[in-house]
Structure formats: structure tokens, C-alpha cells
Amino acid sequence: xxxxxxxxxxxxxxxxxxxxxxxxxxxxxxxxxxxxxxxxxxxxxxxxxxxxxxxxxxxxxxxxxxxxxxxxxxxxxxxxxxxxxxxxxxxxxxxxxxxxxxxxxxxxxxxxxxxxxxxxxxxxxxxxxxxxxxxxxxxxxxxxxxxxxxxxxxxxxxxxxxxxxxxxxxxxxxxxxxxxxxxxxxxxxxxxxxxxxxxxxxxxxxxxxxxxxxxxxxxxxxxxxxxxxxxxxxxxxxxxxxxxxxxxxxxxxxxxxxxxxxxxxxxxxxxxxxxxxxxxxxxxxxxxxxxxxxxxxxxxxxxxxxxxxxxxxxxxxxxxxxxxxxxxxxxxxxxxxxxxxxxxxxxxxxxxxxxxxxxxxxxxxxxxxxxxxxxxxxxxxxxxxxxxxxxxxxxxxxxxxxxxxxxxxxxxxxxxxxxxxxxxxxxxxxxxxxxxxxxxxxxxxxxxxxxxxxxxxxxxxxxxxxxxxxxxxxxxxxxxxxxxxxxxxxxxxxxxxxxxxxxxxxxxxxxxxxxxxxxxxxxxxxxxxxxxxxxxxxxxxxxxxxxxxxxxxxxxxxxxxxxxxxxxxxxxxxxxxxxxxxxxxxxxxxxxxxxxxxxxxxxxxxxxxxxxxxxxxxxxxxxxxxxxxxxxxxxxxxxxxxxxxxxxxxxxxxxxxxxxxxxxxxxxxxxxxxxxxxxxxxxxxxxxxxxxxxxxxxxxxxxxxxxxxxxxxxxxxxxxxxxxxxxxxxxxxxxxxxxxxxxxxxxxxxxxxxxxxxxxxxxxxxxxxxxxxxxxxxxxxxxxxxxxxxxxxxx
Amino acid sequence: xxxxxxxxxxxxxxxxxxxxxxxxxxxxxxxxxxxxxxxxxxxxxxxxxxxxxxxxxxxxxxxx
Numbered sequence: 001x002x003x004x005x006x007x008x009x010x011x012x013x014x015x016x017x018x019x020x021x022x023x024x025x026x027x028x029x030x031x032x033x034x035x036x037x038x039x040x041x042x043x044x045x046x047x048x049x050x051x052x053x054x055x056x057x058x059x060x061x062x063x064x065x066x067x068x069x070x071x072x073x074x075x076x077x078x079x080x081x082x083x084x085x086x087x088x089x090x091x092x093x094x095x096x097x098x099x100x101x102x103x104x105x106x107x108x109x110x111x112x113x114x115x116x117x118x119x120x121x122x123x124x125x126x127x128x129x130x131x132x133x134x135x136x137x138x139x140x141x142x143x144x145x146x147x148x149x150x151x152x153x154x155x156x157x158x159x160x161x162x163x164x165x166x167x168x169x170x171x172x173x174x175x176x177x178x179x180x181x182x183x184x185x186x187x188x189x190x191x192x193x194x195x196x197x198x199x200x201x202x203x204x205x206x207x208x209x210x211x212x213x214x215x216x217x218x219x220x221x222x223x224x225x226x227x228x229x230x231x232x233x234x235x236x237x238x239x240x241x242x243x244x245x246x247x248x249x250x251x252x253x254x255x256x257x258x259x260x261x262x263x264x265x266x267x268x269x270x271x272x273x274x275x276x277x278x279x280x281x282x283x284x285x286x287x288x289x290x291x292x293x294x295x296x297x298x299x300x301x302x303x304x305x306x307x308x309x310x311x312x313x314x315x316x317x318x319x320x321x322x323x324x325x326x327x328x329x330x331x332x333x334x335x336x337x338x339x340x341x342x343x344x345x346x347x348x349x350x351x352x353x354x355x356x357x358x359x360x361x362x363x364x365x366x367x368x369x370x371x372x373x374x375x376x377x378x379x380x381x382x383x384x385x386x387x388x389x390x391x392x393x394x395x396x397x398x399x400x401x402x403x404x405x406x407x408x409x410x411x412x413x414x415x416x417x418x419x420x421x422x423x424x425x426x427x428x429x430x431x432x433x434x435x436x437x438x439x440x441x442x443x444x445x446x447x448x449x450x451x452x453x454x455x456x457x458x459x460x461x462x463x464x465x466x467x468x469x470x471x472x473x474x475x476x477x478x479x480x481x482x483x484x485x486x487x488x489x490x491x492x493x494x495x496x497x498x499x500x501x502x503x504x505x506x507x508x509x510x511x512x513x514x515x516x517x518x519x520x521x522x523x524x525x526x527x528x529x530x531x532x533x534x535x536x537x538x539x540x541x542x543x544x545x546x547x548x549x550x551x552x553x554x555x556x557x558x559x560x561x562x563x564x565x566x567x568x569x570x571x572x573x574x575x576x577x578x579x580x581x582x583x584x585x586x587x588x589x590x591x592x593x594x595x596x597x598x599x600x601x602x603x604x605x606x607x608x609x610x611x612x613x614x615x616x617x618x619x620x621x622x623x624x625x626x627x628x629x630x631x632x633x634x635x636x637x638x639x640x641x642x643x644x645x646x647x648x649x650x651x652x653x654x655x656x657x658x659x660x661x662x663x664x665x666x667x668x669x670x671x672x673x674x675x676x677x678x679x680x681x682x683x684x685x686x687x688x689x690x691x692x693x694x695x696x697x698x699x700x701x702x703x704x705x706x707x708x709x710x711x712x713x714x715x716x717x718x719x720x721x722x723x724x725x726x727x728x729x730x731x732x733x734x735x736x737x738x739x740x741x742x743x744x745x746x747x748x749x750x751x752x753x754x755x756x757x758x759x760x761x762x763x764x765x766x767x768x769x770x771x772x773x774x775x776x777x778x779x780x781x782x783x784x785x786x787x788x789x790x791x792x793x794x795x
Numbered sequence: 796x797x798x799x800x801x802x803x804x805x806x807x808x809x810x811x812x813x814x815x816x817x818x819x820x821x822x823x824x825x826x827x828x829x830x831x832x833x834x835x836x837x838x839x840x841x842x843x844x845x846x847x848x849x850x851x852x853x854x855x856x857x858x859x
Contacts, residue, residue, distance in 0.1 A: 097834045104835065120831040169821050177814045181807070201799060208803070 008035050009147075010052030030056045034146050038102075041109055046102045053098035055147035062331055064144075064152075066304030066316035067137030076136070076152065076303075078126075084114070085131045089150040091143065094123040103148065110134055110142050154298040154319060171220040172282055175275040178216035182209050182268050189264040190763055206258045206265070213267040217251050221274045239418040242425055242457050247274065253449040266453060269765045273458050276773045280465035284472075284485045293483040293711060297372065297394050297685055300353055301337050305330070308381065319388055326384045330375045336382070339391040342367050344380040346564070348537075349373035354393060354685050355636055357502045359538055359594055359610070362564075362579070372685060376537075396661045396689050413489055413737060414464045418457070425455050432756045443758045450760040454751035459744030459772040463737055467780040471733045474788045479716035480726050487712045490696045491730035493677045497625060498668060498690070500682035501635035501645075504700050506612040507717065513546045517598070517606010524605075526550050527570040528598060531577060534558045535566045539596055540577070543608055565596075573601050580607075612641060617721030619648055624724050626650040630676070634659050634667060636686055665689035681723075685709050725791055732787040740780050747772040 004013045006027035019026045022039065026032040034054055038046050046053065066072055079086040093099065099118070103125045106116045112134030116127045125148075127139060143150050185205055188198050221244075228244035231237065247270065254265030306329040307317045314329060319337045322328070327343065330336055336349070347369065348360035354372040363369055369382060371391040388394055429451040436444035468485035475482065482488065499505050520528070530553050532544040537560070558568040565578010576583050576599040583599035585607075594610040625631055632654040633645065639657040646655065659667065668690045671678045680687065680694035683701065688709040691697030699711040700720060715723070751768050754760045820826070 097837075100831060100834050101838055104838070118831055118835075119828045120834065121828060166821055166826075169826060170818065173814065173817050173821070177810065177817075181810055185803075204800070204803075208807075 005052060006031050007047070008032070008052060008054040009056050010054075011056075028056060030147075033057070037109070037146060043102060043105060043108060046098050048098075049101055050096040050098040053096050055093050057145055057147045058149060058333070062306070063334065064137045064140040065306070066302075066318075067140055067152075068135065069304065069316045069318075072304055072316070072318055073136050080131075083130050083132060084128060085136075086126065086128050087136060087139075088124050088126045089140075089143070089152070090122075090124050091148050091150050092123060093148050094118065094120065094125070099148070102146070106139075106142070109146070110139065113139065152303055154301040154303055168278070168282060168285070171223070172275070172278045174215050175220035175271065175278050178212050178220070179268075179271040179275040182212050182271050185209050185212070186264070186268045186766070190766070202264075209265070209267045210255065210258060213251070213254075213271055216271045216274050217247070220278060221247050224277075236415070237419045237422050238415040239421075239457060239461050242418060242422050242455070243277070243461055246452055246455070246457070249449050249452040253453065266765050269453075269769045272766075272769055276770075277458060277461055280462045280469075283469040284465035285469075293714070297397065297688075300335065300372075300685070301388070302335050305334070305337055322384055322387060324384055324387065328382050328384060330380050330382060332375060332377060332379070334375055336369055336371055336373045336375065337391075338371050338384050338388055339386045340369055340382040340384045342369050342380065342382050344382070347380045348376045350376050350538075352503070352684070355502055357637070393661070393685060396665075396686075412464065412486060413734065414461065417460070417741060421457060421460070425452070428455070428752065428756070436758065446760075447756060447758050450755035450758070451752060453765065454755045454760060454768070455748050457744070457748075458769065459747055459776045460741060462773060462776055463740040463744060463780060466777050467733055467737050467740065467784050470781050470784045471729060471788070474784070475726055475729065478722065478726075479719045480722070481714045483712045487696060488730045488733050490677075490712070491679070491727060492734045494629065494679040494696060494727065496630040496632070496671055496676040496678045498632045498634055498671070498678060498680050498694070500664075500680075500684070500687050500690075501633055501641070502612070502637055503683040504681055504687075505615055505618055505633070507615050507702075512611040512613050513543065514609050514611070515606060516609060517604075520598070520605060522550060524600065526553055527573065527575055527600075528577065530555050530570060531558070531566060531568045531575050534568070535560055537566075539594070539610065540566065542610070543596060546608075575600050611644070614648060615717070615720050621721050621724060622649050622653065625727075626652060628727075630654075632656065632671075634664055634690070636660070636664075661686040661689050665693050668693045681715075682709070682711075728791050729788055732791065733784055736780055736783045736787065739783065740776055743779060744772060744776055 004018070004025055005011065006013055007024040008026055008031035011027050013025055013027045019029060019032050021032050021035065024035065026035065031054065034057060035044075038044055067076075074080060077085050077087050091103070094103070100120060103118050104116055106125075106127065107113045112130045112132075114128045114130065116125055118125050129136075129139065140150055140152070185208060188201075188205060224240050224244045224247060227238070227240040231241060250266055250270040250273075254267050254270065257263045257265040301319060304316045304318050305322065307315050307322070308327040308329055309315060322338055328338075328340065335353070342363050342365055345365050347363045349363055349369060350360045351357055351370075351373045353374065354370075360376045361373075368385070370393060371388070372393045386392075429448050432451050433444050433448040436447050465485065468488050471488055472482050472485055525547060529544060529547045529550070532540045532547070533552075534555065535541075535544075553571055555568045555570050558566070560566045561578070561582070564582040565576060567574070567576040567578075569575075577596060580595075580597050583597040583604055584602070585597055585599075585604050595607040596610070597607045598605040622631060631650070631652070633649070633656070635641075635655075635657050636659050637657060642655060642657065645653075649655075656667065664687060668678050668680060672693070672695070678694045679696040679698065680690045681698045681700060682688075682691050683699055687699075691699060691709060691711045696713065697711040698713045698715055699709055700715050700717050702717045715726075747768065751760075751765075754764055754768075
């Protein structure tokens, strides 16, 4: 075995294909070419930052021709003027510092590029170029030629530039500014030295503090007022009502205090409270900007395709302009954007985006081809049957699930607690007021306001954001990416789990291969393996990896026939590998299985049968889930694997086959109507409806940067067996929140005893408030980390 | 005596100055990408070293 790695891309080098150039070894001509481009332009520092950082450039002839079309380009650009244009391109391959370096030195590779800047977390490069010197399509080809193929999809075409919402950052900045300065200016009051000199300045300090608290009170806390108002209007008592009430009472009481010269007011605690709560909000938001949880078919469909006009001329047209009856040209690796009829003789179409099944399906002239498939092999022609929005797959997105606002489908734990908290709080406040009013009117008002101030559920409101924010980060490190913190609460409530089959519980990486037929001698095996080397078909690659390495013989007259198979002369024999018809085998009932047939010297030998390989740890996962959850498996395929699945999975697992995308959605809906909390685990675009309908939709992805349908969480395929651990952790997170609620209520009781007796001094408030915040935050962080570790050890 | 008015006013102005600087920084998008600049910062030396080598470097390359 050769252990040498390619200098450019780091892949193993097959000895015969090795290319030595400039004293360096390369695995293929593509990698060598990239190195040549770099070395000609003095850009070899690329290889200094990271070892073999590159990617092999793909053959993409003609793929970006649509970028010559002015109207398409203008939709993609962020900014356009006569001599300057700015475009942001998403490049999935960006992964290391070498990538940043080379992409920020593009101006040295191509005249006309002014500046390029990489945003690493977003995996985007922003290019400022002169459209009179260089065109966008030229830039796209340049990027592809050095292995950084840009990803241009229908989504870019529609949305254009988005504005970033930075208001929380501003609010936090304002709150911190006010809080810090007020704290400093409050010090003389804390010590209450009865000194003449300081007493003289009291009014000045107090009014300055008052002025400083205004931005925090009016701007930073504004979100709470809006939310409280909305929740009153919709008659749902959420936690923001007591918070907003507390803040307003805080402010009024403090203002009255300094106007009437009763005391210094509670401005320090007020601004501190606003600051800490905003901090909690910030902490809860952990965005994975390189991931997208909102993807629909638009993220994957191309912007434009090639149309063949009646006069046989070719033209790039935007996908939305395709009409019924048009003839389209689909190249290798291009996505079919609409349903249609195949005109070319044969085609091999990979539907992995849609179904998760990655082995191409062969189609013949006159067959129907569906949108979402990817052509593998040579160029094909097709006639359009439906426009984009009316195609089989895209119709799914017209379902109501995608229209409604999903925000409201769940009530958070904090809100359910505050439903009891708010009335009790008001009851205590009025009771205190009623008790004192007969003794001393002044104290009565003091007690009333003090109760609302002290009981302001700051600690309560901080509990959930900090616990969930922390858990979000813990699972994020283990490659389970959640859309937001609410998903954890929903995970804890799940009682039914529905799995998709292909691509979700099976893996694309490996396949179970078995041989049926006449025994093959060792020499024949060597011959077959040698022929397979030349083919890039996924089945050939898998079979090649499956066959033992025993040596190699030279082959000649190699030919790959799309949709049929490969054939070649090996020494004195002629080998054909491919479909049944191709190898002279009369067709039997093979619809239920994927197989590759072998024929040598016109003699049929046998076939290799490919069975789905289930993910590692699947059996154990299902076994451990079985006692806690109802499990169902939903598949778009036929029932061919039923027996194997029944053997592998626990008996209570329900198996449903032949499900169309809409039926999957309907299936989930029915479960929910019968009172279940459903978690859907899927992977392809055909699961998109079910993922959106379910309470928690998790998408399994082999490569999180490239593909995943819209969902609540993305799980990297390698972490699949940890699913139960994540579910357990979410339950523990809820337990931590409940414990912490108990703790913060304890603080409230202590504070209330001060308040109800009329003894709440500003200093006491200023101590209790940060103290409770700090203990709550550290308690939940320590506890959630503890549970995360404990559960991991056990599982 | 009145020096305290002056000092406090100055200190508030300084604080406001920093606050304005913060707002400008956020507005210009400095906080949107907090990773790439940390890497980019280390490149500068590399590039200038390259440029100085360029004039002689090309001939050397040709020989190789």
C-alpha cells in the first residue's frame, strides 16, 4: 500500500496515478494544476499555513455560463456601479487559515479584482471587482479552478442582501454604560457618611444618576414593555409582565424618592437588573452562522439552466422563467429544476437531495424525471412538463405548515411558571399595602413598591436563558446544532420519535455487499477490480473498496456507458460490469434490490448485491430508546428491507413504507392530533414537510456545510448514536431549571421579608440583586455541566 | 469646591466618548465576524516577505 499523501489535497495517492511535479507529489492532474497556478503567481505560502489544505477542482465546464446573463448577475450583486461591483459568494470548502489567505489574495490571480474579504464563520467571501475588466462568471470559474467552487443557488437570487439585526448589542452596550457609571456615582450614598461636603453634592449626584438611568430605562428595557403589552393583549401571562412591572415601579419609586428627598432611589439596582437580563438574552442566542435552519428547495436549486431554443441555439434562462414545453440541457452534476420528460437516450439521476438515496437511478428516453435530481454523466436533454412551483417536490412547500408562524407552537417553562407567579406576587403586594394602610399611609406605599421591586423575577428570568444557553453550547461542541434554546425544552417533552429510513438510519458511506453466482477465481477478482478502478460511478467505487487488494493488471479499451455499465479488455479477457441487461442476463424481478452484474468473455458469472448499511450503533440506540419512547420508521421506499429491519429493530417499532412527502407530513400530523409530541428525524428534501410539522425536526447530515433541509436541529451523522444522550440531557436541563427556580424563589422570600416589614434600603436591594444573579448563573452552569458529563460517562 | 462638577462632567464625557466608539464599532460590522480578523492579522508579515522576494524570486523559480 502506498501511504503517500497528495501535497495539495491530502488524499492518499494511488501509485499509478501519482504525478511528481516540482519535487512534490500529487494525486491527480487537477491538484497539480492548482499548485501550478499558485506557484506561477508566487502564492505558494498557501501551503505554509496548513498542510495540504486544498480541494481537487471539479470539472464544471459550462456550469457558470448563466453568469454572463446581465439580469441574473444584477440580482446576485450586493452593489453595482460602472466600475465597481460587490458580490458575496458562499464557498463551502473554506475551512482553514490557508483558505482565508488565498481567497484574500485573489487580486494577485485575476486582474480586475480589487479587494476580497473572507468571513470565516459564514464561509463566505466578499469580492469587490471591476465589471469592466472581469466578469462574475470569470471569477466563478477562477474560484472553481483553484478548488473553491462557489455555491450559487436560487436562494441568493431571491433574497439579495439582508440586514443584520444588531439592536440587542446596542441595548446591551447602553445598559452596561448606564449600569457602570451609576454604580460608581452611587458609592458616596452607600457609605452614607454624614459629611457636610458630600451632603452638599447629594442633589447633583442624584440627578446625574437619574439622567444616566433614562437611556437604560427607556431604550435598553424597551423590549420587555413591548413583550409584556403583547402578552397582556393575547391574554397569556408570560414572564415579561412582572419584569416590566418591576422595572416601571422601580423607576417611579426611585424618581419619587429623589424628588421628595426621601432617599437616593434604586437606580443602581434598576440598571443592573436590565443589564443582567439582557446579558442572559445574549447568552441564550448562540448562532451557528455557517449553518442554515431555514433552507428549503431554493437553497439547492440552481439559479439558471440552459434552454435550447427552437433554432437550436442555447441560452441561459432564470429558473423561474422556464415554461411548459421548453427544452432544457442538463450537464454533469447539474440539478434538474423542474419535472419533465427525458429526451436523451439514457440518464443516470442521483436523487440524494430528495430521498437520501445516493445510488443513481437509470432513466430511458420518454421516462419522467422529477425536480431535485442530479444528472451524473454526460449531458442530457429534457422537455419541461411543469414550471418550478408546480413540480412534484416543490409543491410540498405550498402546504400550510410552511406558511404559519412557528414561534407560537410552544409555551416555555418560564412562561408556565409565571402564570402562577404574577398573581401571587400581586396578592402579596396588595396584602402588604392593605396591612400597612391603617397604620401609616407612607409606609404602605413604600411596602407596596418594595414588594414589586424585590420580587421582580430577575433570577427567575435568568435561569432558563443561562441553563439552555449552556446546554446549547455543550451539545454544539458534540456536533448537535440547535436552532435556538427553545428546542431543548421541546426535546424534553418528546414522547414519540419518527425516523426516516434512507440516509437517516442507513448510511451513504458504506454498503453491505454480497456476491451471488458462479464462484470467481482470484485472477478474475483482480481483473474486475482493475476495471472498476477507472469508473467514478458510486457503485463502482464501493465495489472497488469492497474487493480485497490483491494486485493489479493493465486494462485497455476502457469504456463507461452511462446508464448501463463499464466494459474493458483485461489481458486476454473482455469484462463487462453493469446492469442485468448490459451483461446479457435476462431481467428478473430486481426492483427490490440494487445489484451489479458481472460478465466475462460473454459468459454471465453472477451479481454483487448492495444492501443498505445501517448506521453504527443503530441497534443499541433503538434498544435504549425503545423503553422510553414510541418509535416509528417512515420510508419513501418499497418494503424490500422490511424483514431486515424487523430483525434489527425492537418489536414495538412501527414500520411504514411507500410514503410520499405529503403523506409523511400527514402521518406526523395524525400522531400530534392524538396528543403525541413528535420528534422527526430525517435527512432529505422529501422529509422537509414532516420536519416542519413535527414538534422537533432533526435533520441528519453527512456534511453539515452543504446540505440539510429546514429543521429545528442539525445532527452530524457521525454523532447519530448519541441521540438518546441528547434527549436525556434535555430532560436534565429542565430539572436544573426547576431546581434553580426553587433557589430564586428562596431569594424572593428573603427579599420580601425586608420589603413587607418596610425595611428595604437601597443598599440591601443593591446587594441582594447581584448576589442572586451570580449564584443563580453559577448554579445552573455548574449543574448543567455536571449532568452533561455524568450522562456521557454512563452512555 | 466646584472642581467636582468639572471633574465629574469630564469623566462622564470620557465615558460617553467610549460609548460612542463602541456604537461606531458595532455599526461598522466589527462584531459580525469575530474570527477571521484574528487569523488575517497574522498574514501581513507573510505577504510582505513574499513581495520582497518577488523580484529575485522569479528568476530563482525559472532556474528551478
